[in-house]
Amino acid sequence: xxxxxxxxxxxxxxxxxGYELRAAFEAxxxxxxxxxxxxxxxxxxxxxxxxxxxxxxQSVEQDAGPEKRIYALTAEGQAALQDWLAEGTxxxxxxxxxxxxxMLALVSGAxxxxxxxxxxxxxxxxxxxxxxxxxARTDPNRELAxxxxxxxxxxxxxxxxxxxxxxxxxxxxxxxxxxxxxxARPRGRPRKGIE
Amino acid sequence: xxxxxxxxxxxxxxxxxGYELRAAFEAxxxxxxxxxxxxxxxxxxxxxxxxxxxxxxQSVEQDAGPEKRIYALTAEGQAALQDWLAEGTxxxxxxxxxxxxxMLALVSGAxxxxxxxxxxxxxxxxxxxxxxxxxARTDPNRELAxxxxxxxxxxxxxxxxxxxxxxxxxxxxxxxxxxxxxxARPRGRPRKGIE
DNA sequence: GGTGCCATGTAACGCGTTACATGATTAT
DNA sequence: ATAATCATGTAACGCGTTACATGGCACC
Numbered sequence: 001x002x003x004x005x006x007x008x009x010x011x012x013x014x015x016x017x018g019y020e021l022r023a024a025f026e027a028x029x030x031x032x033x034x035x036x037x038x039x040x041x042x043x044x045x046x047x048x049x050x051x052x053x054x055x056x057x058q059s060v061e062q063d064a065g066p067e068k069r070i071y072a073l074t075a076e077g078q079a080a081l082q083d084w085l086a087e088g089t090x091x092x093x094x095x096x097x098x099x100x101x102x103m104l105a106l107v108s109g110a111x112x113x114x115x116x117x118x119x120x121x122x123x124x125x126x127x128x129x130x131x132x133x134x135x136a137r138t139d140p141n142r143e144l145a146x147x148x149x150x151x152x153x154x155x156x157x158x159x160x161x162x163x164x165x166x167x168x169x170x171x172x173x174x175x176x177x178x179x180x181x182x183x184a185r186p187r188g189r190p191r192k193g194i195e
Numbered sequence: 196x197x198x199x200x201x202x203x204x205x206x207x208x209x210x211x212x213g214y215e216l217r218a219a220f221e222a223x224x225x226x227x228x229x230x231x232x233x234x235x236x237x238x239x240x241x242x243x244x245x246x247x248x249x250x251x252x253q254s255v256e257q258d259a260g261p262e263k264r265i266y267a268l269t270a271e272g273q274a275a276l277q278d279w280l281a282e283g284t285x286x287x288x289x290x291x292x293x294x295x296x297x298m299l300a301l302v303s304g305a306x307x308x309x310x311x312x313x314x315x316x317x318x319x320x321x322x323x324x325x326x327x328x329x330x331a332r333t334d335p336n337r338e339l340a341x342x343x344x345x346x347x348x349x350x351x352x353x354x355x356x357x358x359x360x361x362x363x364x365x366x367x368x369x370x371x372x373x374x375x376x377x378x379a380r381p382r383g384r385p386r387k388g389i390e
Numbered sequence: 391g392g393t394g395c396c397a398t399g400t401a402a403c404g405c406g407t408t409a410c411a412t413g414a415t416t417a418t
Numbered sequence: 419a420t421a422a423t424c425a426t427g428t429a430a431c432g433c434g435t436t437a438c439a440t441g442g443c444a445c446c
Contacts, residue, residue, distance in 0.1 A: 034289060091348075097197050122283065142372075144369050177337075
């Protein structure tokens with residue numbers, strides 16, 4: 001969904017061909033080490049967008065090199081882009097992988113939960129360190145956008161690290177708790193009216 | 196990937212059938228309002244896990260009701276689970292949707308970036324408010340795990356809100372900057388040796 | 391008899407990845 | 419030559435969603 005709309009946004013700026021879209025996307029998203037879009041995705045996305053009438057193949061250029069299929073936004077495409085930009089962006093799912101992993105470690109008993117927390121702390125610290133270094137090497141006068149992105153990532157990592165400490169302090173309490181057993185719910189009794 | 200491994204974790208605790216897995220997963224992950232796994236995903240996941248030898252169909256029970264196909268972990272499945280739990284969890288992609296949206300608003304000129312920031316601030320505040328209320332209604336003695344999850348989400352939202360303020364303060368500077376134009380790169384000249 | 395829960399699936403599609411395949415141009 | 423960049427795709431698969439389909443049981 002994000003890539004699809006990003007393609008629309010870049011075509012709103014000016015018509016482009018697939019290869020160019022890929023490069024432009026990665027430049028905006030913070031470089032290929034951060035968000036690597038595969039060619040296959042770009043071309044299939046363009047095919048679907050054309051099929052859905054959000055984009056048209058404007059022309060095929062060929063100036064000393066391979067042919068370039070140039071796409072442009074349609075009115076429908078412009079509208080779709082505007083809708084997407086106007087919408088609020090839902091805080092990308094609290095489908096939290098690490099939290100679940102910790103819970104599964106507790107119920108399955110397969111690994112030591114304290115080891116899990118320590119491993120994760122190391123991962124986050126390393127990542128934070130890498131991000132901080134990268135930020136220090138980035139010139140805020142020429143690449144302010146990138147610095148802002150790095151700040152966002154760093155702030156999230158710091159929040160997650162604080163959470164790890166908090167959670168470790170409470171871990172013994174969680175272990176003493178019975179974990180939720182949903183199959184204990186009574187059968188066949190409607191429960192809608194209660195809530 | 197997460198659901199797949201979560202299924203392994205729940206089967207490590209004890210053999211279960213699909214419907215039961217779904218309920219158990221949602222109980223662990225913080226309720227269906229937070230992470231809703233569709234039946235289709237559970238059953239297709241089980242099929243693939245069985246095909247890959249991580250899980251076997253142990254038996255088919257039928258005690259006064261529909262039949263239940265009960266699955267159990269294999270040794271391979273146990274090993275796969277342990278690998279997953281032992282691995283660090285990569286900080287789920289800095290593929291940040293809102294950041295990209297903001298950049299696209301700037302390059303496409305389709306909407307006012309300040310409006311974007313304000314909309315997002317409202318979204319995050321509302322979400323934070325909802326989470327805080329939910330946390331206040333949750334008994335930390337009976338559902339400590341859920342409280343911890345809510346804390347994590349709240350801490351991230353607070354970090355994102357602080358970032359929004361920071362970014363708004365810098366927005367005029369970003370607007371004055373030329374955005375990266377990757378197609379300005381010279382053609383056909385190798386660039387690996389430079390980096 | 392209707393509603394709602396228990397329990398199982400299939401089909402079709404979107405998004406994303408990996409691997410494969412082709413062919414032109416340009417720098418060394 | 420050969421390596422790298424420019425430029426386009428197809429095929430197969432995994433994950434996830436929506437929609438559809440089936441059937442038994444329990445409660446009112």
